[in-house]
Amino acid sequence: MSETVPPPTPVERPGPADLSSGVVRDEARRAAVWIGMALLVVGAIVLAQPIMLIIGGMVFAIILDGGTRLLGRVLPIGRGWRLAIVTLAGFGFIGWVFYFAGTTLAEQAGALRDVVTAQANKLFATINEAGILPEGGLSNMSGQLMGGVGRLTSAVSTAVGALSSIVMVLVIGIFVAIEPRMYDRGFAWMLPMARRQGFYDISDHVGFVLRRLMFGRIVGMVVEGVGTWLMLLWGGVPMAALLGLLTGLLAFVPNIGAIVSGLLMVAVGFSAGTDTGLWAIATYFIVQTIDGYLIVPYVAKKTVDLAPALVLAAQLIFGALFGIMGLLLADPIVATIKTTLEDLAKRKGAAPTAEPRPKKSKA
Template sequence: MARRPASAVRDERPGPAEFTDPRLRHEVQRAAVWLGMALLIVGVVVLAQPLLLIIGGLVFSVILDGGARLLGRVLPIRRGFRLALVVLAGLAFVGWVFYYAGTTLAAQAEALRAVVTEQANRLMGMATEFGLVPEGTRANLTSQVLGGVGRLTTAVSSALGAVTSMLAIFVIGIFIAMEPRLYDRGVAWMLPVRHRDGFYAISDRVGFTLRRLMFGRLVGMVVEGLFTFAMLWVGGVPMAALLGLITGLLAFLPNIGAIISGVLMVAVGFSAGTSEGVWAIFVYFFVQNLDGYVIIPYIARKTVDLAPALVLAAQLLFGALFGILGLLLADPIVAAIKVALEQISGSGEAKRRAGEAAAKT
């Protein structure tokens, strides 16, 4: 290929892709930032499902990592073996729940659906008698409520999608829990060098907070499930084991889970009689007060204090935008964001004070 003469090089003029005006270059950079933010928002909306699966995997890895650390206090063995023990114990528990639910609670689950439907019809009848619901709209309202429950049941019972999502979260969580520092370094590598120490500090603090939060949540699930089962069984409320299991599982969802389990508990209690219904109401308030005044404040002191209204608003927003996964992950996401913002503001305040001290000296 022939070389161009030097005079031709000197005669080159800027093309339309070159911005020599500093003001124009600044405006182009600003436009690029706004365009990048818009594309990021669109990407988050379009890729919401896989992003939530990744976040779910991160939360699950935090649970596994916390279990391995806790086990390390009593078993001085390598981290890989401790992590394997935690995974096997978790799989054994899930297998037992499915086996127990499949063999013992299947008939109770069908009976629970019938009881809830019957109690809903009775409640609508009472509302109609007192004039709270017009006679003509009673059937409409009942069908809408039961239709909504039916749609929810259909969505939850979508076995293939649920199993695929859980498997993805499980695999991602195990890989991250095996080498958490590897992924920390990978994310930090994409940041400027001056910001990497701050990222590591935020990552450590968020991980510590989420480990405590998830451990407290699991303790709350166990306590609520066992107390509910024992007290309902003592009070002679039917389906005590199923209600205890449902209450324990729904305890992972603050606020909303308690409301759902309470409605089910009271409906089943009144289906057996007035005394059983009143006892179910007492059990519900006792368990929720135990959780609200003992377990949750203790967790908040050890982790991060989240306002109940903030958590509920985040659950409603994430649930509406992203479905059941958003509802499940709203609490840890809000906690992680709050801790990260506190860490960033704290480091900024520390730098400001250090600068003021240096200026005075």
Template structure:
């Protein structure tokens, strides 16, 4: 075995990249972990919009996957055919809304904007007469609405940015829905072997929860939209079709969406008269109670029970951090996090219970100790 040759001044010494001291190596690992966490936080802040687009694509993939599985119960066809039919049906419905009902809704949308501005000015005048607001203050509806939107709204606020973001969400969702197991295996490949089985279980449970949650959300949107349209049309409230469509779309956002649709409904109702305004208030409470006490409790029992205050707090936080996308995706994100934590807790509890059962079984198999008689045998001399 050859020895390292020494230099003119003595034997070779270790360089600065050789961490032979265990304490130094430990400190370097700790520094690397803290640096990695800091870089991860900075990456989330800088890449907030792409991350939310990816999450939106995953949620859209869950919706497509749920529709494909539901269609498979009545149509024994390959998954690719069922996924194609579900995708085409979804795009067909959107096309019908925009092309066949678009002209009427656009005309009503302009009327709705004028009605909301008029009602807001009336409310401001009443507040000024009561001394609640300064008389020189004006009400700018657009600035008040857009002022509360998060930091990322400017990136997707333009029409081109919104269409591009929506296209990216759709493309990601379709690619993931075509072969979801491929992406599960890709994420599991980066995990240790002993953790992959647990990851697959958590992934399946989160997917199941989100499918049920999105199915319930779509059912609530349909019931609220159709119910609001029919009841407002029966009560003689103007723009019933537009209000029904907006109520159905805003039902995707729990809590906040219901408040916005209720304000619009009541404002339009009172613009036509006191009787229509009272009918609008009654219809709003009827529709919200049906959704809140019949549909949502059933969905919560089938998926994960989310407290309303928890969802509202998450919407405020995600809306402030990630803009309008965070507001839309707060509900599924919280459901996924809660399901993951529940599965991790259940796995640890199961492992602990299994270890205790194994210890009890081993203790039961051991021979029982003989009770002592209290007297010793006399030893032979």
């Protein structure tokens, strides 16, 4: 009778309930990381609009904070009073524009729409007569364009939605600008204590960069708006005030804003004649040259150097993902990400601090 060999005893491994095991804790950490990343992606998709409003409020808070700091250089009073002065001055200027120029600009806006529509129809008719595009190509292209614009502006598709979004951005920005350090401490509280000082340093640097970036952007908006208005007025181009205002506002969006304002300017110029159309083209190139070769390089030198192609790609991606708010905020978001990554790389490179090098002996 042969002796049966007993089966080998299975090796017992820790299960999910064995939280005291280091293996289980490591696996739980890995699972938490992947689950957190999945939830972060889902949250970014579902909560895209609120996230963009919060980021917009933070950018507005940075603008208010920069104005408050700048005013402090010439007016040595409390921060609260300086913030109140900057806020009231900003809202007062907007109210003045709407009060004194609202009726005129509204009339010009209606005329601008008619002029642009007429010029677009002439252009499409010329392209059709030349046979550049196949039959039905223009209609398909216009349908795709309007579909893309519809997706881009879906977040603010109604006047009520746009107004409520603007109010939320303003409220968030004012509250954050009143006490920015409180929100820094609240976010740092969720980090390990060993990493909090690094977070404060990076947060201060990002705030410094964005303040300079927004200041340069506002200077560019003023220069482009006022310069366009004066040159168009000098050349006899119709609706010079409205075109100057639109150019200044669109200057907040690099690359795309300049293209849109240029197309509007040229369309209105040629509607009044060939001479005014050529003057509008010259105005566009002169203003954009001053902004592109004087203001933008100076701002980039003082803040963070962003490649134009990188900014344009970010605008397209954020515009497709998050609508008009993503398009407007692409530039500061890219600047924030780049500054943060550069600071993290510097800190990581300086982390393994070696012993001080011995001084070279004077032989």
